[in-house]
Amino acid sequence: MQHVIFPAGPDDAEDLARVHITSWRETYQGLLPDSYLARMSIPVHARRFRAGLMAPGEHEATLAAADRSRLIGYAAGGPSRSRRPGEAEVTTLYVLKAAQGRGIGRELLTSIARVFAANGAASLMLSVLRDNIPARQFYEHLGGQAEAPRREPGPGGVTYEVSYRWPDIRSLTGG
Secondary structure (H helix, E strand, C coil), X not given: XXXXXXXXXXXXXXXXXXXXXXXXXXXXXXXXXXXXXXXXCHHHHHHHHHHHHHCCCCCCEEEEEECCCCEEEEEEEEECCCCCCCEEEEEEEEECHHHCCCCHHHHHHHHHHHHHHHCCCCEEEEEEECXXXXXXHHHHHCCCEECCCEEEXXXXXXXXXXXEEECCCHHHHCC
């Protein structure tokens, strides 16, 4: 089945929220508290998405992936939270489980890396839960260099995250 990737806008907020919550429930069961996952709300997340898409920060981007019937994934980010000069950060990248294995995640990552490179980023990073082995394998397959796990506050308490870096963003963009 074919898909398209496009810049998300405020009208996509509810669909982005649905993908976000569904992906979290599919991905993080057993990694995050069930009570937290159960409380996630499409209306609450849709409001957050809409607000962010109506007034994005400088060099922030959200790309959505859709098949013929619905949104099936998205990626978002902007300048890195660590404020390293020239570094962009993918803060979220999710693809519905039913749509995985078709290259959509790779295409979202490559596409958002191109947006960041066009905005002047020379490197890229993202973080993933330490125990999310499928995601870690995905990023390692795409050339991400893992750093040591670190403790982070997260839903339901402390989580452990691993950052992946691409020191040269062109390794993702093909540029």
